[in-house]
Every structure is written in structure tokens, then in C-alpha cells.
Amino acid sequence: MASLDFSQPLFTIDNVMFSIKNNVLHLLLIRRAAPPFDGCWSLPGGFIDIEQDSSVEAAAMRKLQQKTGLQPGYLEQLEVFSGKGRDPRGYSVSLAFFALVPYSAVSSNIATVSQASWWPVQDIASLQLAFDHQEIIQRAHHRLKQKALYSMLPVYCLPPAFTVGQLKAVIEAIIGKEIQRKSLMRRIEASNMFHLTEQKVSSGGRQAQLYQLKPGVDITHFNRNLGD
Amino acid sequence: MASLDFSQPLFTIDNVMFSIKNNVLHLLLIRRAAPPFDGCWSLPGGFIDIEQDSSVEAAAMRKLQQKTGLQPGYLEQLEVFSGKGRDPRGYSVSLAFFALVPYSAVSSNIATVSQASWWPVQDIASLQLAFDHQEIIQRAHHRLKQKALYSMLPVYCLPPAFTVGQLKAVIEAIIGKEIQRKSLMRRIEASNMFHLTEQKVSSGGRQAQLYQLKPGVDITHFNRNLGD
């Protein structure tokens, strides 16, 4: 194996954290306070601290906690973005994560952290973002769309108890397309991931059943996509 | 953003390169010649060279060329593996790739590179590998299996011209399960990725049509998995 006489690239973490607000897909950006790109909106991230971060996932979690005051219910590695041009400070390698969080969990904490705010995903393309964050966001959104078609992942955008109508709205916001309520019901039943609570919830018509994730279950993956 | 007074982790690349030999899924290991783990089999990889590698993908390609003498037809990021314990030299972050290559392309070059050889994936679990390479291989294999169920990715394990029977054998070797020839034919037609050549090939019975990738096409993804 080669020796260590190459200088190492700068290694950083970026997080694309999604949530649903008013039935619209949003993601969290923070305004940079230092060069390069100071003043620009950017993804919350930073450097890994090998003293306190037991893994890159731990580093991502710590950075999210630090910059936004909350921890996502779901976190997954997206992809590494690398090259000479993406950071003016030099060759850099950034591991991007994508995260999901219920919007309710955000609303109370986010106020205390200035310079961070939720943006509708559709509006992001027209912003001037730092680094190659536009591309990272596109990739994250694409991955999330795909996963919403064949898995129950979107539940992580909802509070612990939710209705079928809410889950349907979340999925539709993510994939940008209507789905059949009936199909979703079939999947909920087939997945065996949820149980009904005794509570019901009003939303202008007949009251809806509240569902809850069974403790310790894995996210079901189906072998067919929705919305062909 | 934080300043640079944290020491940076060691950043490395690992490659899980798959191919098919005698209708069995194999992957390429090299024997380490230096500590740590000298003498152990391990994944071909190493450090990125920021002078010559324009991206992490370029680094992965260069390392494969260097250590095995060949370049894969397909290369994709798998996942980052990180932590204090995985490398005795210190905190390390390794980006693993998975690669596919036709076995024919290997056979001539591999002889010139000592200490590299193909191993049946089933036999790997009983080897003593360096670092956390067992886990990396498991993850790569899992991902490859999944992709074989819903995409045409396995064609990258075949030479430029191939028969339906060969593709069927490759897919079966990857997913460890028989599939219906008919289903594969339907996908080949639906994907519109291939065209027939005039040539046919003998294999003990009726001659088989040779198919070829159309130039510049993307790998088709289906919205349903094989082999429910």
C-alpha cells in the first residue's frame, strides 16, 4: 500500500434534511457566516471531529444538532462529492447525507437558531447556494422520490401517530404526483409495520384512524413501484 | 463554519470488483504486502492522490488499474465506512465502490499482477480479511443483488456481445436463484437497450442470438422486481 506522502483532501459532511410543511416538501438551509460563500444559503454540515464522532453518521447527527437544534428520525448516506473545483479552499471530499424529520419536531426549536430556515424544494433551484449544494440537493431529492415509490420511508416525515390521509399527502408531496388511497391502504396492511391506536382525529369529515409504528420494526420494501 | 483545528481522518478508497467466472460470482482480492494486516487478503484500494485524481471515482479507477491491471465497465459508490477501530493506524474513513467487469477482460491481464486473484463470493466468508472488508463485501453483494432484481446492471459482467442464456446465468449467479428465461426476454425487449447482431453462437443445441448494447444507452430500471 502507498505511503502517506500525499497530502490528504479536506473531508466534510453535508446534510440534506427534508420535512413536510403544509403538504409541501421542504428542506433546511442555513446562511453561511464565514467565507467562502459567506451570506449564501447552504446545507448544514461541517468537519468531522475524530475525538467525539464515533463515525461519519455520528458527525452528521452532531452537526445537525449543532446547527438546527434537532435530530432526524432517519439518516442515510447519500453520496460523496469530490474534486478540485467545488471548494475554493482546495481539493475537497464531502459526504452528503439525507435526513427525514417530522415538521412538528422542528417548529419549536428552529426559532432559537437564527439563520436556519425551511425552503420549499421547488423554490431552491432559483437560489444561489454555496459550493455544489444545488447538485447535492437534486440527487438527494431524486433518491427520496425513488424510495418513496417502493418503501415506507416517508413515515419519518410524520409524527409518531398519523392518519392514512397524512401519509398519502406526504408521499404525494415527495413524488410530485397523486397516488391511490386504496393502494396505500393495501401497503399499510401488507407491511404489518403499524398498529391502530384507539384515537381518531377530525379533519372536516369522518374521523380518521390514527396509526403508529410498531416498536422495533424495519421499514418495509416492496417489490413493485407505485404510480407507474 | 468551524475552523480547521481538528485533525483530519485518514481518507481511503476500497473497491469491490465483481465478475462472473464459470457461472459463479467472484470478486477480486489482493494480498497485502505491508502492515497492518500484511499477508491478509484485502480489497484493492488505497489513498487518493489529489494531484492526479480529479474525483474519488478517478481515484478508484486508478487504484484498480494499478493493482489489477484493468478498468471496470461499471463503477458506483457504495458507502462510507468509518470509525476509530477499523484501522489500527488511527481514525479512518473509507469510501467503498463496487465495480463490474467481464471476466474475459481480466484473464489476460491478471496473470501479470501477482498477489491478486478472483474468489468465489461464497468462499469469502471463511477468509481472514484485512480491516472491515468482510462487512464491506457483504454490503456490496447485497446492493448488487438488489440492483440485479430491478435493472439491467448485470450486463456489465458480460463481454460486448452476449446471449440471453449468458445474461440469465449471470443474473442467477448474482441473486442466487433461478429466474424465468421468458421474463428476461420480455425485459430485454421492453428495455430497448440492445440490438441483435447477425451472428449466432453454438452452445450444444440450437444456436443463440448475440445481443449488443446500443451505443450511449442508459441502464434501464424496471418498476418491479424479479423473483418474488
Place this chain on the structure above:
DNA sequence: GGCATATAGTGTCTTAGTGACATTAATGAG
């Protein structure tokens, strides 16, 4: 109360793509 309306949930037929397997096609061995 009675009715309109809104949302929740079910029943059921259609549709699309795979599984299973029989059938036909082409080739080599004897």
C-alpha cells in the same frame, strides 16, 4: 332533526408484468 358536504374507508373490476410450463425451432452427435 334533516340535508348538504367533506373526508375516511371498502368493494370490485381492470390492467400490467411476472411465473409457470407446454410447445416449437434449430443444431450436433450417433
Place this chain on the structure above:
DNA sequence: CTCATTAATGTCACTAAGACACTATATGCC
């Protein structure tokens, strides 16, 4: 020529999603 072998097709069954009508239960207004 006959048979064994592999390639390719024809056809029906099965499964899960799409479409949409229909029932159920809540709220608000008269």
C-alpha cells in the same frame, strides 16, 4: 433419421397496483 440439447415463443395463471363507484361518519347550516 432419430434423439438429446439448448433457444425461443405461446399461453394461461397469479399478484399487486390503478380506477372508481359506493358506503360510513363526521361537521355545519337551515
